[in-house]
Amino acid sequence: MSQRIDTNLVKHIAFLTRLSLTEEETALFSEQFSAIIDYFDMLGEVDVAAVAPFTQPQITRAELREDVARPSMEREDFLANVPQRKGNSVRVSVVLENLAAGGDSSSAD
Amino acid sequence: MDLYTLSVRQASDLLQTGEITSVALTSAILERIHAVEPTVRAHITVSEDLALQQAEAADVRRRAGEQVTPLTGIPYAVKDCLSTKGVRTTCASKILEDYVPRYNAAVIDRLADAGAVLVGKHNMDEFGMGSSCENSAFFATHNPWDVTRVPGGSSGGSAAAVAAEMTPFALGEDTGGSIRMPAGFCGVTGVKPTYGRVSRYGLIALVSSFDTIGPLTRDVADAALVMQTIAGHDPRDSTSLRAPVPDYDQTFTRDLKGVTVGVPVEYFAEGIDPAVEAPVREALAVLRDLGAEVREVSLPHTHYAIPVYYLILFAEASSNLARFDGVRFGLSSDGADVLERYLHTRHAGFGDEVKRRIMLGTFALSAGYYDAYYLRAQKVRALLRQDFDRAFAEVDALVAPVCPTPAFKLGEKVADPLTMYLSDVHVVAINPAGVPSLALPCGFTGDVPPLPVGMQLIGRPLDEATLFRIGHAYQQATTWHLARPSVMR
Numbered sequence: 331m332s333q334r335i336d337t338n339l340v341k342h343i344a345f346l347t348r349l350s351l352t353e354e355e356t357a358l359f360s361e362q363f364s365a366i367i368d369y370f371d372m373l374g375e376v377d378v379a380a381v382a383p384f385t386q387p388q389i390t391r392a393e394l395r396e397d398v399a400r401p402s403m404e405r406e407d408f409l410a411n412v413p414q415r416k417g418n419s420v421r422v423s424v425v426l427e428n429l430a431a432g433g434d435s436s437s438a439d
Numbered sequence: 440m441d442l443y444t445l446s447v448r449q450a451s452d453l454l455q456t457g458e459i460t461s462v463a464l465t466s467a468i469l470e471r472i473h474a475v476e477p478t479v480r481a482h483i484t485v486s487e488d489l490a491l492q493q494a495e496a497a498d499v500r501r502r503a504g505e506q507v508t509p510l511t512g513i514p515y516a517v518k519d520c521l522s523t524k525g526v527r528t529t530c531a532s533k534i535l536e537d538y539v540p541r542y543n544a545a546v547i548d549r550l551a552d553a554g555a556v557l558v559g560k561h562n563m564d565e566f567g568m569g570s571s572c573e574n575s576a577f578f579a580t581h582n583p584w585d586v587t588r589v590p591g592g593s594s595g596g597s598a599a600a601v602a603a604e605m606t607p608f609a610l611g612e613d614t615g616g617s618i619r620m621p622a623g624f625c626g627v628t629g630v631k632p633t634y635g636r637v638s639r640y641g642l643i644a645l646v647s648s649f650d651t652i653g654p655l656t657r658d659v660a661d662a663a664l665v666m667q668t669i670a671g672h673d674p675r676d677s678t679s680l681r682a683p684v685p686d687y688d689q690t691f692t693r694d695l696k697g698v699t700v701g702v703p704v705e706y707f708a709e710g711i712d713p714a715v716e717a718p719v720r721e722a723l724a725v726l727r728d729l730g731a732e733v734r735e736v737s738l739p740h741t742h743y744a745i746p747v748y749y750l751i752l753f754a755e756a757s758s759n760l761a762r763f764d765g766v767r768f769g770l771s772s773d774g775a776d777v778l779e780r781y782l783h784t785r786h787a788g789f790g791d792e793v794k795r796r797i798m799l800g801t802f803a804l805s806a807g808y809y810d811a812y813y814l815r816a817q818k819v820r821a822l823l824r825q826d827f828d829r830a831f832a833e834v835d836a837l838v839a840p841v842c843p844t845p846a847f848k849l850g851e852k853v854a855d856p857l858t859m860y861l862s863d864v865h866v867v868a869i870n871p872a873g874v875p876s877l878a879l880p881c882g883f884t885g886d887v888p889p890l891p892v893g894m895q896l897i898g899r900p901l902d903e904a905t906l907f908r909i910g911h912a913y914q915q916a917t918t919w920h921l922a923r924p925s926v927m928r
Contacts, residue, residue: 335802343798346805347757348764348781349789363799365857370746373815376822383817384824384871386648386678395674407541413771422766423777 335363442467444923447607447661451509454501461501461512465494465556468514472558472605478926480580481590481600483519485559486526490514493556500554509664511554517610518594519560520567521652522641523547526557530643531575532565534763534770534788544641545676546610546652546669553668558606561596565790566760567614567645569593570862572621573853574792581849582624583924585888588846591621594655598625601655603926608665609655614645615748616841616866618653619878623841623893626880626922628910629655630662633901634873635680637666638673646755647678649748649870658920659879659910663687666903682901690904691911695729698909701736701834706865711843718882718892719840722913726838729912736834738826743819744868749860750803750816751871757800763788795856824872831899836909840865841893845884869897877906880919888925 337360344351351359405418414421442464445453453459469487476482497512517523520530522540524547529535543551550557564574572580572595580595582588583603590599594611598621601609611618613631622629630653637652644650654665667687673679702723707716727733765771765784772787774780789797803812830837842865852859869876877896883889898906914920 339802340798343801343805347797347801348778348785349794349797350782350786351794355791355794359795359798362795362856363802366749366799366860367802367812369857370750370812373743373746373750373819374811376740376743376815376819378815378818378822381818381821383814384821385817394677403541408767410541411538411768413765413769420766423774423780425777 334367335360443471443604445607446657447510447513447664450513450607454512461494461497461556462491464512465490465514465558468558468606475603475605475926478581478586479583479599479603479605480578481561481596481603481605482516482559483529483531483562483577483596484527486557489526490556490558497554497556508553508668510550510668512556513607514556514558515550515608515610516557516559516561516597516600516606517547518563518597518612520563520612520643520645521547521610522643523557523560526560528560528643530566531563531577532788532790532793533576534784536576536770538769540641542641545638545673547641549669561594561600561609563596564593565793566643566756567593567612567617568756568792568796570616570620570859571847571849571852572596573849574790576790579849582846583926584626584890585846585886586926587848588890589624589849591624591842591846593617595621597655598622598627598629601625601627601657602924604923607657608661610652610665610669611655612642613651613653613870614649615752615870616863618655619841619866619876619893619895620863622655622878623880623895624846624891626891626893626919626924627655627657628659628662628880628920629653629878630666630903631869631876631878632666632670632903633680633875634870635678636670636875636901636903638676638679640673640675644759646752647759648755649752651870659877659907659914660691662877663907663911680901685904687904687907690908692908693912693915695726695731695909695912698731698836698905699834700726700731700733700909701830701837702733703738703741703830703837703839704735705738705741706839710864711840712845714884715840715843715845715892719838719894722881722894723838725913725916726909729916731909734834736830736837738830738868740819740822740826741868744823744871745860745864747816747819747823747871748863748867750812751820753796753800754804754813755800757797757804760793760797792856820871823868827872827874827897835898835905837897839895839897841878841895842866845886845890845892866895874898874900875903875906877903877910879910879914880922881917882919883922891922
């Protein structure tokens with residue numbers, strides 16, 4: 331079996347998708363992904379030079395709603411499932427470090 | 440009379456005449472669930488108190504002379520990917536283990552308005568990713584016909600629950616066979632509607648351009664009845680179609696004179712188990728006896744359906760599942776910084792198959808691979824749809840097996856994802872093409888115990904009515920849909 335998707339590529343994709351993998355998972359996924367992609371390479375046989383991609387199977391055109399203001403989700407409904415809240419805010423990790431200078435360095439509101 | 444054995448229409452008639460109440464019917468269903476659940480394991484959540492409240496409300500509505508529908512007071516349960524206000528909705532994933540939606544999916548609202556009674560949420564493969572119901576983060580569901588075998592997936596809990604008479608009907612979700620395959624393995628009727636026919640509002644998305652919601656029932660007449668309630672335009676889903684929904688009962692006929700049925704030769708080619716092929720061929724003879732013209736047709740790109748389906752699925756799923764970041768809802772793990780928090784949350788929350796598909800989707804969409812995989816799959820998808828359009832210029836519907844084999848053993852395919860993907864060969868082409876399909880039982884294998892064999896009728900876009908007409912006439916002439924597993928009886 332080829333190793334088209336080697337462990338370095340698996341690690342790179344894991345990083346892009348924000349997934350952490352153990353060494354065992356990385357090795358197993360490399361083997362499994364290579365087998366799957368090898369099988370899927372059969373699509374290369376099809377002549378698609380004159381074919382346009384078909385991305386939505388709708389048979390009539392999607393219609394847009396009238397642009398009318400309506401009430402949005404109630405704040406309590408939105409906040410009910412938030413893992414960490416503070417008052418009426420969602421507590422999140424710091425994304426831009428310098429903005430948190432002088433404050434709590436691990437999270438911001 | 441054991442009330443749990445009633446079909447939707449039988450129960451509806453008895454409720455209408457006052458011979459039974461919804462509270463009695465719902466209580467019988469809840470007792471049946473308690474008796475069978477340890478063996479079949481179809482439910483993630485049973486919403487007993489809510490069900491009895493809704494049943495009482497349905498009885499009050501009827502006694503007060505208010506408007507009722509054929510579904511008023513009828514119990515049902517749904518695949519756990521449909522949002523239910525106040526009832527935990529997990530998608531069989533640890534990342535949503537404690538998630539309780541604050542709103543209903545559109546289909547749940549429609550059934551609530553009709554007076555139907557929600558009794559629970561069915562097990563599934565995590566986020567719909569699987570063909571056996573073994574990828575649930577919580578437990579595997581067992582096939583009621585042989586508990587050593589899988590019920591099929593991903594709506595395995597829903598099909599098993601209908602087969603084991605734990606509900607008169609269920610709603611499943613079909614992305615690439617997830618209603619039809621378990622319907623086939625469990626010997627029940629299942630509908631994969633035309634893309635856009637039923638609102639996806641409140642469905643936790645797997646593949647936004649494939650996903651469809653449809654009923655699983657004891658027979659075609661019940662399936663048409665449920666579709667009558669859930670189909671139709673919804674402004675909250677931008678892909679919902681405005682096309683009118685016909686009165687399906689009016690399309691039922693005893694015979695099939697004037698109907699032309701196509702047999703796609705590629706669906707009867709290599710790899711099909713003779714124990715599956717024989718009952719489907721016999722069903723074709725029944726359709727011929729009913730007056731249908733049967734002729735062979737070709738869907739020449741069928742061979743490419745698996746890679747087309749899976750590549751687009753991987754890509755759309757990787758995008759849809761990016762929302763699970765531990766910030767707004769769902770599982771949230773600690774971490775020193777934002778990156779570590781994402782990594783910990785998604786590592787702890789997602790199962791192996793979900794991780795595989797997210798990663799393969801990101802691969803197929805990434806620079807250097809996009810043209811060769813994702814874009815090429817979308818082009819071959821156009822050819823799959825063209826195959827169907829050409830066939831439907833000649834015939835009114837296609838008949839094919841649901842799966843090339845009957846239900847396989849639990850554990851048989853879990854170690855090899857590619858082998859599991861290949862079991863979907865007969866069901867996956869339908870979703871990229873967006874056409875409707877109806878799965879129904881058409882016989883049994885010679886195994887001990889015997890295993891159900893399913894066939895699917897595939898139709899023109901928006902022409903579910905012709906599928907119901909053919910399926911209903913077939914079930915009037917045969918008794919396969921009346922067979923029940925012996926589990927707990």
